[in-house]
Amino acid sequence: MGPGVGLIESRQKFVAVAGLAAIAALAFAAIVQFQLFGATAVTAIDDLGEAMAAFIAAAACAWAGRRATGNVRVGWTLMAISAALWGAGEVAWSVYEIGLGIDVPFPSWADAGFLAAVPFAVAAIRAFWTAPRGTASRWRVWLDGAIIAGALTFTGWAFGLRLVLVDPDDPIVEKAFELAYPVADILIGTILILAIRRATHQQQGRMILLLGGVAAYSLADSAFSYLTAAGAYGVLGNVIDAGWVVGYLMIALAAIWPASDAMRAVDRTPVDRWQVALPWLTVLLAGASALFLVLSGHELDLFLTALTGVGAGLLTLNMILTHRDFLAMLIKSQTSEATLAEVIDRAPAGVVRIGNDMRIIDANPRFKALLHTAGNQSGQQITRYFPESEAARFVSRLKGLQSGAEAVEDDSEAVRTDGSKVWVHWSATAVPNLRGGNDFFIAMFEDTTARHEAEAAAAASLEM
Structure with a gap:
């Protein structure tokens, strides 16, 4: 059997597994949203379903790590640890709700597992970084990172992060934990977007699934923090819990993404336009958030105003450096062309x-x-x-x-x-x-x- 046939079969199996994951996620969301089997059963399905999704992701990432080498192996191994820690946190949550039959305190041992997963996820994504390609070189990446982090912070602040911080009734410890979730998600999202910005063609499918998975559980984290601060997170959970299930199932799919040996050899192609545009989509999202605030009758507070000024300065610096790099590349190209012409002529x-x-x-x-x-x-x-x-x-x-x-x-x-x-x-x-x-x-x-x-x-x- 040739390598092309093997790749086709791998893709067919992947599509089948992805279809099953989509059906499972939809079924989970429907059960939680419409309370289909009674309060006790829904609570068990909610808690255990989230833990199972995380452990499935941990197993898939561990499998991918065993098959990989170098930094990629390190990345999948760290991601497996991160998913396992999050799953352990969800098990602790289940012990409170299902085993002891009590409301989960906040903060609790469950939060220890959830937040312990964050540094391993950041380190995992960092391990996936490839050598700089195109304009994704050296310290310029960190300038892009500052722009992305600022844009994501602006969007999060506009849609509820501010309410978590300024709530006067929350004890300082609870407020710190409530803020830790969206801040960690902003950090992970920034690192992941930078990783996709540098990804080779054979990595793009996996990186997109990772981005989708992180985006799904990040939205769930932020919504959880907001609803908890507002006292609106239900005893029986919420449909936002599906965000964690979808997120970790997408991470599991990223780990089993099929790739041929020929695809692994292609790593010097330039970045695609969408990879170049991806960091700027976060800026567009921040702009849409500002427009939403204006249209809904809200004004930018002092923090958002300051963030806008810092963002404008970073964008200006980025444009200046991009223009400088473009001119340097043009001069280098013209010099190389002239040198080649001289060698041929002589x-x-x-x-x-x-x-x-x-x-x-x-x-x-x-x-x-x-x-x-x-x-x-x-x-x-x-x-x-x-x-x-x-x-x-x-x-x-x-x-x-x-x-x-x-x-x-x-x-x-x-x-x-x-x-x-x-x-x-x-x-x-x-x-x-x-x-x-x-x-x-x-x-x-x-x-x-x-x-x-x-x-x-x-x-x-x-x-x-």
Whole structure:
């Protein structure tokens, strides 16, 4: 069975498992929302369902860690620990509600498990980071991180985080725990968005599922903090509990995401547009939050006003640095192009750059002298210098470079512009681009007419 067939089967199994996870999540949400089986049964399904989702994620991440190597193995192992700690917290919650039949105190041992999961989740996502690609380089990543964290904080503050902080009736310890959940979620969300910003193509599916999972349980965390502070979180739970189930099931799916060996080898392609845009979507979300506040008759408080000023400064700095980096890349590209042109021009053999359409991009003087041609050769078909049969073979050999061959070479008869014939030995290689294709071909031609004639004469002598 070939690797392609194995990948197809893996994807089919993944789709089936994802479908079962979606059905389970929908069933859980319906049971909790509509109280389908009575108070006691719903409470048990609610608590144990959340714990089971977390432990499923822990098992899937541990499985992925055993199959991986290097930092990826570390990342999945840490994520497994994080999910297991959260599941242990939910077990503690279940002991209070189901085993002891009492309201869960706040804070409790359950919160210890929930919050202990946070640093392991942050460390796990950090371990998934790949080498910088595109503009995601070094300290610029942290500037993006500050913008993302500020935007997420603005959105969280606008939609209830402020109420948790300013509630005068909450003891300081309870307030600290209530704030810990949304703050931790903002931190995890920021690190994860930065990880996706640097993700290779083979990582994108997993990173998107991780982002979706973190977003789902982060919304549940924030809603829980808000409803708890408002005294509106029901004894029988709430439909927001489905956020934790969906979140951890998505993390489990991320761990079992299928990937082929060929996909693992692709890690130098540039970032996609959506990866570049992802951090800015958080800024757009913050802008939409501000618009919502204005339209609903609320004014920006002092904290949001200060956050807006800081965000504007960070965005301005980011644009200045982006413009500077763009100019540096443009100058480097032009310098590289000029250096390549100079090397080709001074080469002792005939050298020509050929586009994917088999048209000449440029040729050096030696190539022109070899084929008795003059003037600008750009835009002309390279096949004009070969007889029809030789032209077809030349094109076929160059097309082979698009299938993964490193270089090709051959001997061919060429036709000069004055109609005379010349034998040439040529070699060619493809210059790849960052999208995984070929940018152009470089071919080198040497006059081998004398050698060919000598070999033909020697062969004739042997026959005599």
